[in-house]
Amino acid sequence: MFRGRGQLAELRKDYVLDKFVIVPKVTELNQNEESIDSKCPYCPGNESMTEPASLALVAKDGMLQRLSDGEENYVGGWCVRVFQSSKPAVTTSSTVKYTDKPHYSEPAYGYHHIVVASPEHNQKLSEISVDQWANVLLVIQDRVRWLYTQKSVTYVSIYLNSGEPAGASINHPHLNIVTFSSIPPTIELEAEASQRYMNENGNCPACNIISVESSGPRQILSTDIFLAFSPWAPSYQHEFWIYPKRHTTAFSKITQKDISDLALMLRSTLGGMSKALNEASFNLVFHLSPEKKNSRQIHWHIEVYPQINIWSGLERGFGVFLNNLQPEKSAEILGSACRKELAGLVGIT
DSSP, rough: OSSTTTOEEEEESSSSSSSEEEOOOOOSSSSSSSSEEEEEEEESTOOOGGOOEEHHHHTTTTEEEEEETTTTTTTOOOEEEEOOOSSSSSOOOOOOOOOOOTEEEOOOBBOOEEEOOOOOOOOOOOTTTHHHHHHHHHHHHHHHHHHTSTTTTTTEEEEEEGGGTTOOOOSSSEEEEESSSSHHHHHHHHHHHHHHHHHHHHHHHHHHHHHOOOOOOOOEOOOOOOOEEESSSOOSSTEEEEEEEEOOOOOOGHHHHHHHHHHHHHHHHHHHHHTTTTOOEEEEEEEEOOOOSSSOOOEEEEEEOOSSSOOHHHHHHOOOOOSSHHHHHHHHHHHHHHHHHHHHHOOOO
């Protein structure tokens, strides 16, 4: 994302706040996810333009095969492909350097993988099939499990950027998986607040939220296993969250049935959102619990942030958000579009 292959960046901490910034060793003019080329490096036939695939999922004779590229031997016919980013936000370089306060920094150590979600270049994440979404989630789960076996991996983050305003530089549908040697501040704060709530009330705050929003005016869509809703205090217009209805903290342990249901939920909500918001750019992030020995546990979920409104000085300078659209109205708009999308997917007219 920030520099050429193999260069280790710094993870710089704010003077006082628990806020971190990844700063490259060498500043480049193009600091986007990957370099834009006349040929898309994510398209079939261009596999040599990326790092070798650590995992290539191939559907053959009704079966899914997990393969990987060999030296000068690239897997063809894949439906999902995973490889190391050529411009990673973090790297596994052996260079180690720390600096002291007030200019504290540490190596930005970790793995940065790209998950190509479809072999079709112009296919949008809001348009890929439910089965393909299930394949993508299966691959993500596989990578999460593997990454948590690696040394110095404390947290695995998963996110996607759709559209240039959301930070995407390549139109080919893909996600990012980036690991960190410490828990990201947002997850740390969420985990601390969840633990405090549990100590005071004796139950999971997310489970309580799900109970309240399941029958409320902010519900967008409900499947057998997952619930999508507009949060009570959204930072973005048309922001929505997707939670598993039962209490669970580990995405790596969800079942195939869960994956199939989540694939249907993602395809329905992203498809409905795309139509309701005229294909607005958006970010999607997974909020997961750290899966190594750690008390920082949260009810895992997915958050989606459409990039419609531009933040003002109030948001940027003080962390107080202005949202001129009530979440109840957003849920009404998105809910109608998403239910229609779901009906079309399952064959209900």
